[in-house]
Amino acid sequence: MSEIPLHIRDLNVAYGKKLVLWDANLTVASGRATAIVGPNGAGKSTLLKAALGLIPAASGEVRFFGQPLGRVRRRVAYVPQRESVDWDFPVNARDVVTMGLYRRIGWIRPVRAKHRRLAEEALADVGLGDFANRQISQLSGGQQQRVFLARALVQRADLYLMDEPFASVDAATEAAILETLDKLRAEGRSIVCVHHDLETVAGAFDEAVLLNMRVVAQGPCADVLSPENLRKTYGARLSLLSDAMHDLTRPHGPGPTGR
Amino acid sequence: MNDFLRVLLLQDHNTRVVMAGACLFGAASGLVGTFLLMRKRSLLGDTIGHSTLPGVAMAFLIAWAAGGEGRSFVLLALGAAASGFAGIAALWAVRRFSRVKEDAALAVVLGVFFGSGIALFSAIQDLPGANAAGLERLIYGNPASLTSGDSMLVAGVCLMIAMLGFVFFKEMKLVCFDEAFAAAGGWPVRIMDLALLAAVVLITVTGLQTVGALLSVALLVTPPAAARFWSDRLEIMSLAAALIGGLGAGLGVLWSAMAPGLPAGALVVLATSALFAASLLGGTRCGLFFQIQNRTGAARRLDREHVLRALFECGRDGTLAVDEKTLKSHRSWHTSSLRRALHRLIGENRIATDPANQGLRLTATGLAEARRIVRNHRLWELYLIEHAAVAPGRVDRDADLIEHAIDPAIVQQLEDTLDKIGNPGVVPANPEARV
Structure with a gap:
């Protein structure tokens, strides 16, 4: 229970000379859905990728369930950005979801009927039960996103790291993802999502992390999404956001009284 | 050698x-x-x-x-x-x-x-x-x-x-x-x-x-x-x-x-x-030949279905003969593709020229096919309006019968809706009208 799914301490990441993450500190609450929010180029995806070791960190410490990632990989599932792969690749939806099981299947051993069945169940869980044999380029963008989600679900992990799962998806996909988040939380699993849409943060997530090259604030949505914090995160772009902020903060206590 | x-x-x-x-x-x-x-x-x-x-x-x-x-x-x-x-x-x-x-x-x-x-x-x-x-x-x-x-x-x-x-x-x-x-x-x-x-x-x-x-x-x-x-x-x-x-x-x-x-x-x-x-x-x-064949095949099938449907609708459920001019104004066809479709349908004995008034009428087999097509189209249109937001992937108008693609229970429900709208036994003139 007290096990912290993801703990990041003083993480620094640089692309060449340019520092994109600066002493990022982050503690993900167990059994809750956390959104990482911030402006474009704030380093949201970079934070996830560096935590997973996909890009090298200049310094800092990352612990999954109190251990380095290499020892708990089975408990961590990753959903990359949809645009990161070529959807014209010659595989069908079931093949992609089965890839989430490769780790469990192990080197060299073949994919068996029971694995395919698990993949089909995961596809059904995200509302794509009839699409198992569909070539992935024949799926809509939202359906592709759900295939990625199913590939993570089939891993039965304890922590899900998702990079922009809500980016440009249709209403049905959004509903499917939200439902999945609820189900995962109900099972005591933890979720971290890079999220771009400030307006929907409070509705979909329990916790929020405001990020702009460094972590500006983190905690329950109601506390974190204050005008003050958003101003610090989004800076000059705030004027565009003031209305959204107003809507966001009103139901959660402090409210923008000074506006 | x-x-x-x-x-x-x-x-x-x-x-x-x-x-x-x-x-x-x-x-x-x-x-x-x-x-x-x-x-x-x-x-x-x-x-x-x-x-x-x-x-x-x-x-x-x-x-x-x-x-x-x-x-x-x-x-x-x-x-x-x-x-x-x-x-x-x-x-x-x-x-x-x-x-x-x-x-x-x-x-x-x-x-x-x-x-x-x-x-x-x-x-x-x-x-x-x-x-x-x-x-x-x-x-x-x-x-x-x-x-x-x-x-x-x-x-x-x-x-x-x-x-x-x-x-x-x-x-x-x-x-x-x-x-x-x-x-x-x-x-x-x-x-x-x-x-x-x-x-x-x-x-x-x-x-x-x-x-x-x-x-x-x-x-x-x-x-x-x-x-x-x-x-x-x-x-x-x-x-x-x-x-x-x-x-x-x-x-x-x-x-x-x-x-x-x-x-x-x-x-x-x-x-x-x-x-x-x-x-x-x-x-x-995606070979070129298949692409072309698919495209022309789909276009032909569409033309054929449209002609049969038009004859059915313009000719009072296929009972009357229709002249080519009425047919042409019914839908935005290319004259040439309409002619070709008519020609093929005559060849297949789906339609025949009416000797009395120079029009075209559906033969018995043509009428049966037209009835099936019109029913399918109308049911699909209704389905698109009522259910497609939930399951757009199931829409497959090329399926011979709508039952091949979607649940018979839903088809039954759609039929009931059609019956309610009127024109009993056939299909509504315009499914969008009721929305």
Whole structure:
């Protein structure tokens, strides 16, 4: 229970000379859905990728369930950005979801009927039960996103790291993802999502992390999404956001009284 | 003519050896190339091919200095492999220590290695007592020079690589499709990439005698590119690539046996390219022929359904004859496509010209089909309005009956709705009207 799914301490990441993450500190609450929010180029995806070791960190410490990632990989599932792969690749939806099981299947051993069945169940869980044999380029963008989600679900992990799962998806996909988040939380699993849409943060997530090259604030949505914090995160772009902020903060206590 | 038959029937031991070596090489090349293509690293094959040249020359020089003949394929192949790996190392170094992008790095390394290879080759030509004539065959390829020993070596390496490709197929598929996901799952992406490159070097080296260093990339990339036109599954595609590669190499060797004056390596590549062209045209997946056929087929089917439906609707549920003018104003047709559709339908005895008033009317079979089409269309339209937001993937208007695509319970419900709207027994004039 007290096990912290993801703990990041003083993480620094640089692309060449340019520092994109600066002493990022982050503690993900167990059994809750956390959104990482911030402006474009704030380093949201970079934070996830560096935590997973996909890009090298200049310094800092990352612990999954109190251990380095290499020892708990089975408990961590990753959903990359949809645009990161070529959807014209010659595989069908079931093949992609089965890839989430490769780790469990192990080197060299073949994919068996029971694995395919698990993949089909995961596809059904995200509302794509009839699409198992569909070539992935024949799926809509939202359906592709759900295939990625199913590939993570089939891993039965304890922590899900998702990079922009809500980016440009249709209403049905959004509903499917939200439902999945609820189900995962109900099972005591933890979720971290890079999220771009400030307006929907409070509705979909329990916790929020405001990020702009460094972590500006983190905690329950109601506390974190204050005008003050958003101003610090989004800076000059705030004027565009003031209305959204107003809507966001009103139901959660402090409210923008000074506006 | 006799020679031709002898070659074709593989009557000479030598021809058989050459054929076997070339076909195996082509197949293994197609398999490795599939991964290379899917990893989006096709041009790497070109750079590796060219970077084997200085190694070949160096190996020849070393053998010459040691007093040997310098023409043993094994020795030259070892030199080529070492030089190919050096090319990969150079690529890695350029990428790692500079901001040069991948394509530029490939071009730079290719230039350096190919340039130095050419320089060394001309130096060898001028060496006293060195017989450099045999080296040419490794640049441009000459399968006829394969000896039994060479063929065994080629076969051994190719079988080994094909086996590895088969054993690690699942892992390679994962890395090719989604590198980040594979890395996050703890798969050693770097090592697997390196293994793939090593396989490419080995294949290139074994293919030196068949296609030569300069064209080796063609046999790596052309077969899988052609195979992509035949399948949407990587498993089938890689087998098809192996088949196309083997077939292309074999045909090329036959061709060159019949045309001894032409460079054999080029003929192997041309034969493979011909198979690519055939796939591009006739491939079952996105081949041009099928694309055109699908498109015209779909357009014709649509025209046919529209004509039947129009006759049904304009002719009071198909009971009256309709003249062409009414039909034409019913929908925005091209006159020519309407005429063609009418002509075909008359030919199929679905419609007939009415002798009384020069109009067109549905025959009994035509009426039955029209009724079915109209019902299907209207039900689909209703379905789109009522349910498609939930399950758009099920919409398949080409299904003969709507029941084939969606749940009969939903069809029943849709029928009930239609009955309620009026025009009992048939369908509403305009399903949108009720929304």
